[in-house]
Amino acid sequence: MFITFLMACGADSLLYKENPIRAMDMHLHVGIWNQIPDATQTDLATRFPFPFGLEPESLTDQVLTGEGIINELDKAFLESGFMYAVYAPRSVGVATNEYVISQLKSNPDRLFGMASLQVDDWENQKDVQLDALAMALEESGMIGVKIAHPHQHFRMDDPDFFEIYSVAAEFNAPVYVHTGPSPFINTNADAPYTDPAYLEMAISSNPDTEFILGHLGYDFINKKHLYLDTCIDLAQTYPNVWLEPSAMGSSGSDPEGTNLAKAFKDIKSADLVEKTIYGSDGPQRPGFAKDYAERALVAMEAANYSFAEAQMVMAENAEQLFFREPQQ
Amino acid sequence: MSLLLWLANAFASAVVGATKEWSVLTQVGAPWKQVRVHAPLNSTFNIVGEYQLAKTTRHQFFIGLNQLYVDRKWRLTGDVFAGTIKQIGELSQQGAAGELRLRAGRTTGKATPWVSLGTHHLLLRDRTVIERESGIETTVTPKHVWSLTGAVGIEVGFRDNWGVVVGLDLPWIPVPAPSIPGAHVGVTWSAK
Amino acid sequence: MMFVLLMGGCINDTTRFQQVDIVGTVIPFAESDQGVLQVIAYHAQYGAGSLAYPFLEFDRTEFDSVQFEWTINIPQEEGEGLAIRAWLDTDGDGNFCSPDFQEEYGGTVVVDNVDWIVDVVIPLTDPCDF
Numbered sequence: 001m002f003i004t005f006l007m008a009c010g011a012d013s014l015l016y017k018e019n020p021i022r023a024m025d026m027h028l029h030v031g032i033w034n035q036i037p038d039a040t041q042t043d044l045a046t047r048f049p050f051p052f053g054l055e056p057e058s059l060t061d062q063v064l065t066g067e068g069i070i071n072e073l074d075k076a077f078l079e080s081g082f083m084y085a086v087y088a089p090r091s092v093g094v095a096t097n098e099y100v101i102s103q104l105k106s107n108p109d110r111l112f113g114m115a116s117l118q119v120d121d122w123e124n125q126k127d128v129q130l131d132a133l134a135m136a137l138e139e140s141g142m143i144g145v146k147i148a149h150p151h152q153h154f155r156m157d158d159p160d161f162f163e164i165y166s167v168a169a170e171f172n173a174p175v176y177v178h179t180g181p182s183p184f185i186n187t188n189a190d191a192p193y194t195d196p197a198y199l200e201m202a203i204s205s206n207p208d209t210e211f212i213l214g215h216l217g218y219d220f221i222n223k224k225h226l227y228l229d230t231c232i233d234l235a236q237t238y239p240n241v242w243l244e245p246s247a248m249g250s251s252g253s254d255p256e257g258t259n260l261a262k263a264f265k266d267i268k269s270a271d272l273v274e275k276t277i278y279g280s281d282g283p284q285r286p287g288f289a290k291d292y293a294e295r296a297l298v299a300m301e302a303a304n305y306s307f308a309e310a311q312m313v314m315a316e317n318a319e320q321l322f323f324r325e326p327q328q
Numbered sequence: 329m330s331l332l333l334w335l336a337n338a339f340a341s342a343v344v345g346a347t348k349e350w351s352v353l354t355q356v357g358a359p360w361k362q363v364r365v366h367a368p369l370n371s372t373f374n375i376v377g378e379y380q381l382a383k384t385t386r387h388q389f390f391i392g393l394n395q396l397y398v399d400r401k402w403r404l405t406g407d408v409f410a411g412t413i414k415q416i417g418e419l420s421q422q423g424a425a426g427e428l429r430l431r432a433g434r435t436t437g438k439a440t441p442w443v444s445l446g447t448h449h450l451l452l453r454d455r456t457v458i459e460r461e462s463g464i465e466t467t468v469t470p471k472h473v474w475s476l477t478g479a480v481g482i483e484v485g486f487r488d489n490w491g492v493v494v495g496l497d498l499p500w501i502p503v504p505a506p507s508i509p510g511a512h513v514g515v516t517w518s519a520k
Numbered sequence: 521m522m523f524v525l526l527m528g529g530c531i532n533d534t535t536r537f538q539q540v541d542i543v544g545t546v547i548p549f550a551e552s553d554q555g556v557l558q559v560i561a562y563h564a565q566y567g568a569g570s571l572a573y574p575f576l577e578f579d580r581t582e583f584d585s586v587q588f589e590w591t592i593n594i595p596q597e598e599g600e601g602l603a604i605r606a607w608l609d610t611d612g613d614g615n616f617c618s619p620d621f622q623e624e625y626g627g628t629v630v631v632d633n634v635d636w637i638v639d640v641v642i643p644l645t646d647p648c649d650f
Contacts, residue, residue, distance in 0.1 A: 037571050038598075045418040050499070050507035051359040053419050054383040089571040096570075120573040153575075157619060186576065191615045198619060412530075423532050452532040458593060460539045461636035468531070 014077045016297050016310045023293055023314040024080045025073065026322075027176070027214065027246040027279025029095065030103050031064045031086065033057040036093035043185050047252075048285070063283050066103030066111055072283045073110065076290035079315065080109075082144065082279070082322075084176075085116040085136070088151035091186045097136035104141040112322070113139075114146040114176060119154050119161065126160075130167055137171040143322050144168075144212075148178035149193040156198035165206040174210035174321055176244070180227055183220035183253075196230050203238050210240050210321060212277065216263050218248035223255075228263060232270045242321060243272060247281035249295050250288070260295060264303035273309045277318045341491050341516040342366045343442050343483050344433035345405035346396035347374055349519040353493065357512025359383045360497050372396045376407060386415040388425060404432045413450055423452040427477065439484045442495075446477035476500040483516065491516035537593035540638055546586040546606045547643040549625035555610040557583040561592050564601025564630050575603060582609075594634070602631040606642045617648035624648060 013020035033041065033056065045053040052059050062068055066083070073081050085100045086092055100113040115136035117129040136142050145168045149156050156177075168175045179196045181189035192198050196213050203211050213234065217227025235241045247253060249260030267276050280292035293314075300310045342353035342364050351366040364378045374394040381387055392409035407429040414422045426449050433442035450473040458465045481495025497510035546557055559581055566576040576599055579592050586608075594602060607616045607626035617624050625644035 035570065037567060041418050049505060050501040051382050051386075051510070052508065054359070054385045054415070054417060056418055089567055089573045090576060094570050157617070188577075192617065200619060421532050422530055424530075453530070455531045455534040457534060457536045458539050459537065459596075471532075 012077065014293055014297065014314075016314075017301065017307055019307055021297070021307070021311055021314055023076075023078050023278065024082075024318050025076070025078050025280050025282065025289055025293070026082045026277050026318050027244065027281045028069055028072075028081045028083050028283060028289070029064060029086070029281070030066065030069060030083045030100060031060075031093060031095035032099070033060045033064075035095065037089065037091070037186070039185055040092060052285075063286060066106030069103070069111065069283065070107050072286070072289040075287060076293050078289060078293065080112065081289075082112045082114055084114045084146045086146070086148070086151075087116050087118040088148060089118075089120065090153060091151045091182070091184045092148075097132070097139075097142070101136070101139050101142065104139075108141055111141065112144075113142040114144040115142050115173070116146045117164065119147075119152050122154070122160060126163070130163055133164065134167055134171070137167070137173050142173075144174045144176060146176045148182070150178060150182045150187040150189060151184065153188050153193070155192040156196070157192060157201050159201070162202055162206065165202060165209040165211075169206065169208040174212055174242070176212045176214050178215060179213050179231060180215050180217040180248075181219050181221045189221060194227070196227055196234055200234060203234060203241060207238075207240055210242060211238075212242045212244050212321075214244045214246060214279070215248055215281075216243060216245050218253070218259070220247070220253055223253055223259075225259060225262065228266060232266060232272065235272050235275050236270055241275070242317070243267060243276045244279045245276070245296070246279035246292075249299060250281075250284070250292060251295075257295070257299070260299040261302040264296075264299050264305065268303055268305065268309070273305070273312055274317060276313050277321065278314045341483060341485075341518055343481075343491070343493055343516055344403050344431050345374060345376070345394040345407065346372070346399065346403060347518060349489075351516065351518040353514055353516045355493060355495070355512045355514025357495075357497065357510055357514075359510050360512055362512070362514070366394065376409070378409065378411075385417045385419075386413065388413045390425070390427065392427075399435070401435060402432055403435050404430065406430050407446075421450075421452055423450055425450045429477065433483070439482050441482055442480070444477070444479045448475040448477050448501075449473070450475070473502045475502045481512075489518040536596040538596055538634070539591060539593050540602070540634060540636060542588075542590040542592060542604060543637060543639045544588045544590065544604065544606070545641045546588075546608070546627070547641065548586060548608055549644045549647075553608050553610050553625070553644075555608045555612060557586055557588065558607050558609055558616070559583065559588065559590060560605045561590075561594075562603040562605065563595075563599030564603045566599045602634045602638070604629050604631065604640050604642065606644065608644060622648050 014023050045056045069081050083100050085097045086095045097115045104111045104113050117133045181194050213231045217231045219226035235243050245263050280289050282288040342351040347366040353364040355362050359382045361381045366374045366376055368374050376392045376394045378390040390409040390411035392407050394405050394407045396405050398404040409427040413425045427446045429446035431444045434440040452471040454469050456467050478498040479495050483491045483493045485491045493514040495512050499507045501507045561579040562575040562577050605628040610624055611621045627642045627644045629640050629642050
């Protein structure tokens with residue numbers, strides 16, 4: 001362990017079982033502080049350690065940009081990162097497709113984007129929003145779609161929204177779906193918004209759309225696994241379902257360090273390593289992307305992943321899903 | 329040789345307290361800036377006024393009493409402070425505050441180490457106003473925020489009445505979350 | 521000392537509410553429909569500019585009857601208007617419709633004038649009205 005620690009100190013890459021391992025982070029956020037609702041700004045500021053919460057805007061505006069993300073990727077020895085657009089004015093705020101596209105330009109070889117769309121006035125704005133989503137996906141570097149039912153307050157089983165998945169399929173853009181109750185204020189924790197069982201109708205009726213079940217149904221409010229088994233069942237049943245373990249293994253959400261290891265263990269037992277894609281949900285603070293990657297590697301080692309299996313999770317599965325070929 | 333004459337003994341300044349003359353400490357740092365003034369009452373007690381600023385948003389005004397406990401190779405003093413905090417921005421808050429603080433520092437030598445530890449208490453009063461057809465009901469709910477303050481550093485004396493201070497700030501604001509450590513440099517002055 | 525005492529009396533934060541009594545009548549889709557009545561109160565509109573959106577929930581409760589009286593405190597800091605939504609939990613699972621059960625009905629009423637006492641009649645006409 002001590003030798004491993006020393007090796008890590010002088011390392012210029014992430015290590016798994018003392019060997020360099022390639023990695024990409026498919027879940028990162030960018031944004032602008034004043035596009036976050038006031039109540040969420042206060043909530044976030046209270047979570048930052050003192051004195052960061054005193055002037056959170058200066059901190060976040062450094063980190064939540066394309067350049068900030070590249071810094072975090074470099075610190076973490078990550079090859080590339082996927083930045084998410086967000087349209088959740090009730091809860092976490094707005095980071096527009098246009099903003100994400102503008103940030104991609106800071107390093108188009110290493111930064112990619114996941115588009116999103118506004119759903120609040122769907123009855124009147126559906127066609128406009130779907131067109132805007134299609135336009136965003138036409139941009140180089142925008143390679144997927146991100147939606148978060150608990151943040152955006154629409155049900156997973158509402159067929160009115162299934163056209164989102166058709167548009168995504170047209171562009172071969174996998175759809176990342178937040179599963180499990182969210183820790184943010186003004187989110188909806190009811191089962192139809194968080195339980196991936198409610199997504200089954202969408203998954204089965206859109207076989208050409210790839211669905212990524214983000215956070216593995218983790219309950220961030222009570223800090224425990226809630227829908228992990230459902231996520232695993234869906235991934236075993238449907239070829240177009242993938243798994244992503246972001247945020248649930250952070251020191252804040254998993255202080256004992258056991259939840260992420262259990263998730264990786266259950267994934268391996270279910271023979272789903274090839275359908276699991278690494279993401280962190282960073283950069284929640286400077287250094288988070290590195291910290292989470294290391295926690296994921298420790299958890300995989302605890303779950304007896306071979307080097308080849310860990311390499312699949314950390315990079316190859318994402319390459320297979322999003323690019324159909326290795327990026328290196 | 330002349331440098332040694334410049335480096336006079338440095339103790340009993342506004343850093344450790346129990347000063348025999350009017351003394352002032354001014355320091356800048358990240359995130360804390362501070363001005364502290366000691367006015368001696370007698371050989372045991374000082375009146376202390378202190379203004380502290382964290383970043384550009386957290387202002388604390390304190391007035392207090394400093395008492396000398398031990399004065400040998402090390403000096404130990406204690407403070408009781410009362411005052412107010414006004415914090416602006418996303419974490420805006422304002423209320424009465426108080427602190428019990430212990431300060432200790434070596435009394436001999438050119439460079440004297442010092443340490444400070446305190447228990448800090450902030451009282452916030454939140455008001456709820458409910459407007460009904462029958463009238464308006466107002467309730468005030470108090471909330472107590474407990475923090476720990478701490479700092480450690482070195483003071484180097486120049487001449488008889490000047491000093492330079494460097495220090496590390498290690499607070500827990502609020503308990504139980506440890507804060508990001510800070511650092512500061514400052515100047516002390518005592519009247520001859 | 522006076523300054524310290526004054527600041528000791530100062531208020532940190534003020535939150536304001538308007539208290540309103542909702543007198544509600546819910547009309548089930550079918551006369552035979554029974555179950556716990558779930559009622560949710562929303563600001564009809566919230567936020568401004570790019571952060572504007574409809575229906576921010578601020579309270580919810582449940583009743584054993586389709587006639588109810590509910591006293592709510594409407595936050596006054598932000599948000600405009602009032603909307604009341606109701607649905608009958610006929611299968612008793614706590615969720616409005618589910619993959620296994622699609623026979624629940626809901627209804628929403630936007631209150632135009634929010635007075636001290638608000639009478640609402642909510643027909644439950646929308647099957648799994650999302």
